[in-house]
Amino acid sequence: MRVDILSKEYPPAIYGGAGVHVAELVRALRERGGIDVQVRCFGAPREETGTTAYADLPELAQSNAALQTLGVDVSMAGDCVGADLVHSHTWYANMAGHLASLLGGMPHVVTAHSLEPMRPWKAEQLGGGYRVSSWAERTAYEGAAAVVAVSAGMREDILKSYPSLDPARVHVVHNGIDSQLWAADRSPEATETVRRHGVDPDKRSVVFVGRITRQKGLPYLLRACAELPPDVQLVLCAGAPDTPEILAEVEGLMNDLRAQREGVVWIPDMLPRAEVIALLSHGTVFACPSVYEPLGIVNLEAMACALPVVATATGGIPEVVVDGETGWLVPIEQVQDGTGTPVDPERFVADLAAALNEAVSDVDRASAFGRAGRTRAVESFSWASIGDRTLEVYRSVLGS
Numbered sequence: 001m002r003v004d005i006l007s008k009e010y011p012p013a014i015y016g017g018a019g020v021h022v023a024e025l026v027r028a029l030r031e032r033g034g035i036d037v038q039v040r041c042f043g044a045p046r047e048e049t050g051t052t053a054y055a056d057l058p059e060l061a062q063s064n065a066a067l068q069t070l071g072v073d074v075s076m077a078g079d080c081v082g083a084d085l086v087h088s089h090t091w092y093a094n095m096a097g098h099l100a101s102l103l104g105g106m107p108h109v110v111t112a113h114s115l116e117p118m119r120p121w122k123a124e125q126l127g128g129g130y131r132v133s134s135w136a137e138r139t140a141y142e143g144a145a146a147v148v149a150v151s152a153g154m155r156e157d158i159l160k161s162y163p164s165l166d167p168a169r170v171h172v173v174h175n176g177i178d179s180q181l182w183a184a185d186r187s188p189e190a191t192e193t194v195r196r197h198g199v200d201p202d203k204r205s206v207v208f209v210g211r212i213t214r215q216k217g218l219p220y221l222l223r224a225c226a227e228l229p230p231d232v233q234l235v236l237c238a239g240a241p242d243t244p245e246i247l248a249e250v251e252g253l254m255n256d257l258r259a260q261r262e263g264v265v266w267i268p269d270m271l272p273r274a275e276v277i278a279l280l281s282h283g284t285v286f287a288c289p290s291v292y293e294p295l296g297i298v299n300l301e302a303m304a305c306a307l308p309v310v311a312t313a314t315g316g317i318p319e320v321v322v323d324g325e326t327g328w329l330v331p332i333e334q335v336q337d338g339t340g341t342p343v344d345p346e347r348f349v350a351d352l353a354a355a356l357n358e359a360v361s362d363v364d365r366a367s368a369f370g371r372a373g374r375t376r377a378v379e380s381f382s383w384a385s386i387g388d389r390t391l392e393v394y395r396s397v398l399g400s
Contacts, residue, residue: 002036003394004083006076008092010041010051015240015270016211017297018090018113021175028387038083040076052079066129070095070136077103085109085394091116091133094140107145107397112154117161118292120338121214124243138162145397150175151316154294171393175295176386179378182277182304190278198265199279204360205233207283209276209298212241212250215340217289217312220349222253226260227353232360233263235279239270280305285359285366289352291340293317300381303373308366310355314340326373328355
């Protein structure tokens with residue numbers, strides 16, 4: 001069986017959970033043997049057998065970013081002819097899979113890592129290109145032989161966003177974690193890494209890892225952290241802002257917080273995995289204030305490093321974080337316009353602050369939640385089992 005996996009992100013160019021998912025899924029499938037996995041990704045050439053990268057078309061260099069994406073998709077689609085199945089990830093590569101399926105007659109499987117109708121703030125970034133990306137996603141989903149949702153919550157969102165889809169074609173296959181790669185590291189080298197980033201490993205800390213985008217809820221976290229005890233550090237691994245506007249908002253809130261308290265550490269770079277692990281391993285609690293999160297690989301990464309999680313009870317997060325066992329789930333009532341905005345933002349910030357304060361006030365309990373989180377990540381979210389379930393989806397659409 002030849003499977004062509006299509007993705008914008010692929011190592012070393014990974015900036016979000018979808019890229020992590022693709023890299024780990026490819027590895028899991030290739031380790032099985034008997035499957036010819038061809039990866040087709042965006043960007044610079046990769047030095048990996050079976051992987052082909054596609055650069056932006058120079059003719060579209062001055063075009064809207066959505067049109068540049070479709071240019072890469074068209075370049076990619078023709079090379080998929082001959083595959084038994086194509087599997088695309090995110091709207092960036094969905095149209096490549098759709099066109100390849102039309103051209104070559106093979107089934108197209110889509111994995112939903114996020115949904116354009118659930119991210120209307122993308123219009124800030126793409127302008128009219130958001131209408132193009134929304135059209136590309138809808139066309140691909142409605143034409144796909146199967147759609148994979150990374151959580152049951154995501155499956156509900158898919159069927160709500162695209163009601164013409166046959167529910168029988170929408171399958172749940174969770175994201176996963178490599179618990180050997182992601183594990184606590186409190187070695188002297190890791191401790192030195194933490195100090196080098198300006199964090200005191202001997203003090204309590206709240207850690208955030210994520211992109212600066214509306215869905216990650218960073219402004220709510222910054223407001224909530226004003227209520228933390230003065231000796232608790234806030235460690236923000238936050239980069240890749242979607243727009244200048246969201247960056248300016250975060251910077252303003254960061255400056256306000258720094259004027260009130262010490263120990264606010266902002267690392268704007270996308271760090272290597274080993275450095276992220278070091279920061280997680282020396283933290284007290286991980287914060288995930290997202291207002292939209294199909295599953296949240298970052299929570300799995302924190303749990304695998306034995307760090308308890310305070311997270312919003314939205315999307316697929318409750319399928320990962322068990323309230324009162326591996327962390328704290330913060331309730332949220334959201335506006336039903338696709339933005340995920342809290343109906344009562346001040347209440348959400350207050351509830352988030354209360355959960356964070358509870359986590360840092362009882363370090364022994366937090367540590368116990370962290371150990372339970374590590375066990376859950378290892379036992380329930382291995383990539384081997386996720387590879388098995390993905391292969392089942394492939395066989396169902398191929399009739400084998």
